Amino acid sequence: MIAALWNRLWLFNFGELLRHPGRTLLSGAVMGVSAALIVAVLSISGSVTGSVDKLTKGLAGSADLEITGITDAGFEQAMLAQISATPGVKAAVPMLRGTLGSGEDRALLIGADQTITALGSDLAGPMAQYVNKLATTERGVLVGAAMGLQEGDPVRIGAGTATVAAVLDSGATGRLNGGHVVAGPLPLLQFLTDRVGKLDSVQIVVKPGTDVGALRTTLTEVVDGRAVVAEPSLRTAQAGGAIQIMRYSTLMSSAAALIVSTFLIYNAMSMAVAQRRSTLSLLRAIGGKRGPMVRDLLVEAALLGLVGGAIGAAVGALMGRFAIGRLPAAIVQSVEARTEFEVPNYAIPAAIAACVLSTVVAAAIAARQVYKVAPVEALAPVEAGDVAATGKVLRWVALVAGLILGAVAIAVAFTDLGRLSLGAITTSFTATVFLCFAATGPIVRGSAGIARWFGAPGALGATSLERAPRRVWATAMTVMIGVAAVVALGGASGNMVKSATDSFQNLAETDLYVSPSAVEQFPTGPVLPAGLAEKLAEVPGVDQVVPAQMAFATIGSGRVMLQGYSTTVSDARLGDVDAAVIEQMRRGEGIVITRDVARSLSLAVGDEVTMPTPSGQHKTTVLQVIPYFTAVSGVVMMNLDQLREWYQRPGETILSIKYAAGADPDAVRAAVRAQVPPEIHVNTGAETIDAISSGVQQGAAMSNMILWIVVLVATVALLNTLMLSVLERRRELGVLRAMGTNRKFLLRSVLAEAAGIGFIGAAIGLVVGIAVQYLATVAIGHAMTIDIVYRPSPLIALYGAAALGLALLGSIPPALRAARMPIVAALAVD
Known part of the structure; x- marks a missing residue:
């Protein structure tokens, strides 16, 4: 039975794929594109979270819980005795964690003592193995193989210098930041980083039989809000939040590509059924059952999706590797681990499954023709007569479903659901497809009407369109989605970039910014050298030096960015904060939070909030909730002195400098540069705004690139549809040529068909795109917690024309084939 099934599949299905390599390659290619996009997107987000997870497991070993600092200032080492003495704690392993360098030179700094052996982690073995070398080498540390250092080399750490006692082999440090790691005795690294008596982490190994949940509650009481008690996986979850916006936006664009590919597969399978009409009818006539025929078609489609998806998945992995090195610097900076490329275990199976499911669903719809046509009618054109008609009940169901989904999309877009509001975009596209299905008749008549504008050749093309309503609808939808996606998501992305950039325009009011971080990164540390602000205030031409400090902090299970401002003077970065609120902040009466923080913590103006800090829990009041571009985390603004005291972070991480009236900007900048350490x-201010704008555009660029890939897929869809039209009418075209019709007439006829489908699809796409752009602008505003101004750009028409032009390119090959078809070969068609 299996042999018979295989023979039947090979003879009637797989063999057909080989006999039509062009169509097979095109169909497989579009599924491959969809799979590649899905794998690339999942690989980017998976690489960020996977790198953090690998590092976390590499350091935590057998630890069940981790106590971490609320900020990078850590917490008092004096708490270690209480933690160790807590019932149920088998071992409490203290650590100092930090970063050295930046960019490609960024490395992880780890300080630990002899208790690390209790973890059995990737670092425990090397620390125990080289304990003698660490003890006998003055200021000795261990370095990973990727650091490019040798034994005896100096290593700059903080304000001091250590010496390489040993170089760890790549196997020992493979899971530790890709070998970019510096590890040493805890007291030494505390001294070198000027953090004596401070810890960043305590790994907790639980005694057997202890209730981990109850122990976590007890430890939370012990630390009393001065640190965070959680599972080690909290770091991975926080890293996922940093990449979430990019993952959502790119996945939506990839979903659009998959939808377009599904329509294309429907057309391809319709073409396959059309070319096998005589074979299928013969099988029906000799007693063949329709069920096995349909199942064979579904198996054929599944194979197409499987092979295309598998090849595309491999290409997607390469795309992801290329893209991971171009992530915005702010995202890379916000996670502790060095981001290493990896394809998550679920990425390739998910992409292939999506492709197989799409091809099977599309093929199932196309294969309904086998059930609809009686054997005696099988030699007629596929979609002739009532066979192609869509039932009224189905159209009404589609109309109702479309209206409901449209209402849901509007509700989701205008309800502040944070990043979940982005679901309105996909929902609105789905609603449009349903509504257009209900309007299949008007769409087909509109396409035919446009084709008739081209005279007699157009009339012939219009007749062909009216005979194939389902195929016309499916192709018009591919063009519509391509155009609408470019207009809607491209326009909304442009609105977001413009509004985000505009929201930071007040930064240009400051002449210079001095920070330890590159301009495209958040100035979260380390703190600037002590006394630098006073030193710069004495530079000739400097009128004012305003200190500020920023730091990532954990509140609950989420991360926020603390921003402390010296409210005794004006600060351009407080532009969205009311003057009265600034005065309240100056008096230390409360904080200002962004919308996403208010949403996640269920806070409103006037509410009291408890802030966990290294100095204990502090109660304060929410003074104002503001819109603020927060692609990575929410923001809490407060008085600088308050931040320094509560979070035990003296100093500042950024200085704003204003020039004196009449000062030479170049001369003052050069003088400031001379007073500032080279690192x-x-x-x-202008450079800062340019960097912010560039970072936002960089994050949106990938989604925009995917959108144009969707348009290219729509081009292939139109090519497939018109090629099917030519194949179905070979005899008809041959008769016309035999009667004296010239090649130019047939060429113009096929081009008229393309124009009819293309223009009606583009027109619907423009209307839908403008409407969805508005919804997307509102939804992205909720996700980014910023007020985005809706700007219907005049480039919309240009985008639509470009997308339509690319789609119409697909009409050229079938038009040429129709014009060049030999008369005898066309008349010989069975």
């Missing part, structure tokens, strides 16, 4: 960055 400190000095940038103008």
Whole structure:
């Protein structure tokens, strides 16, 4: 039975794929594109979270819980005795964690003592193995193989210098930041980083039989809000939040590509059924059952999706590797681990499954023709007569479903659901497809009407369109989605970039910014050298030096960015904060939070909030909730002195400098640069705005690239549809040629068909795109917690024309084939 099934599949299905390599390659290619996009997107987000997870497991070993600092300032080491003495704690392993360098030179700094052996982690073995070398080498540390250092080399750490006692082999540090790691005795690294008596982490190994949940509650009481008690996986979850916006936006664009590919597969399978009409009818006539025929078609489609998806998945992995090195610097900076490329275990199976499911669903719809046509009618054109008609009940169901989904999309877009509001975009496209299905008749008549504008050749093309309503609808939808996606998501992305950039325009009011971080990164540390602000205030031409500090902090299970401002003077970065609120902040009466923080913590103006800090829990009041571009985390603004005291972070991480009236900007900047250490960055306000704009555009660029890939897929869809039209009418075209019709007439006829489908699809796409752009602008505003201004760009028409032009390119090959078809070969068609 299996042999008979295989023979039947090979003879009537797989063999057909080989006999039509062009169509097979095109269909497989579009599924491959969809799979590649899905794998690439999942690989980017998976690489960020996977790198953090690998590092976390590599350091935590057998630890069940981890106590971490609320900020990078850590917490008092004096708490270690209480933690160790807590019933149920088998071992409490203290650590100092930090980063050295930046960019490609960024490395992880780890300080630990002899208790690390209790973890059995990737670092425990090397620390025990080289304990003698660490003890006998003055200021000795261990370095990973990827650091490019040798034994005896100096290593700059903080304000001091250590010496390489040993180089760990790549196997020992493979899971530790890709070998970019510096590890040493805890007291030494505390001294070198000027953090004596401070810890960043305590790994907890639980005694057998202890209730981990109850122990976590007890430890939370012990730390009393001065640190965070959680599972080690909390770091991975927080890293996922940093990449979430990019993952959502790119997955939506990839979903659009998959939808377009599904329509294309429907057309391809319709073409396959059309070319096998005589074979299928013969099988029906000799007693063949329709069920096995349909199942064979579904198996054929599944194979197409499987092979296309598998090849595309491999290409997607390469795309992801290329893209991971171009992530915005702010995202890379916000996670502790060095981001290493990896394809998550679920990425390739998910992409292939999506492709197989799409091809099977599309083929199932196309294969309904086998059930609809009686054997005696099988030699007629596929979609002739009532066979192609869509039932009224189905159209009404589609109309109702479309209206309901449209209402849901509007509700989701205008309800502040944070990142979940982005679901309105996909929902609105789905609603449009349902509504257009209900309007199949008007769409087909509109396409035919446009084709008739081209005279007699157009009339012939219009007749062909009216005979194939389902195929016309499916192709018009591919063009519509391509155009609408470019207009809607491209326009909304442009609105977001413009509004985000505009929201930071007040930064240009400051002449210079001095920070330890590059201009495209958040100035979260380390703190600037003590006394630098006073030193710069004495530079000739400097009128004012305003200190500020920023730091990532954990509140609950989420991360926020603390921003402390010296409210005794004006600060351009407080532009959205009311003047009265600034005065309240100056008096230390409360904080200002962004919308996403208010939403996640269920806070409103006037509410009291408890802030966990290294100095204990502090109660304060929410003074104002503001819109603020927060692609990575929410923001809490407060008085600088308050931040320094509560979070035990003296100093500042950024200085704003204003020039004196009449000062030479170039001369003052040069003088400031001369007073600042070489590793400190000095940038103008204009450079800062350009960097922010570039970072936002970089994050949106990938989604925009995917959108144009969707348009290319729509081009292939139109090519497939018109090629099917030519194949179905070979005899008809041959008769016309035999009667004296010239090649130019047939060429113009096929081009008229393309124009009819293309223009009606583009027109619907423009209307839908403008409407969805508005919804997307509102939804992205909720996701980004910023007020985005809806700007219907005049480039919309250009985008639509470009997308339509690319789609119409697909009409050229079938038009040429129709014009060049030999008369005898066309008349010989069975």
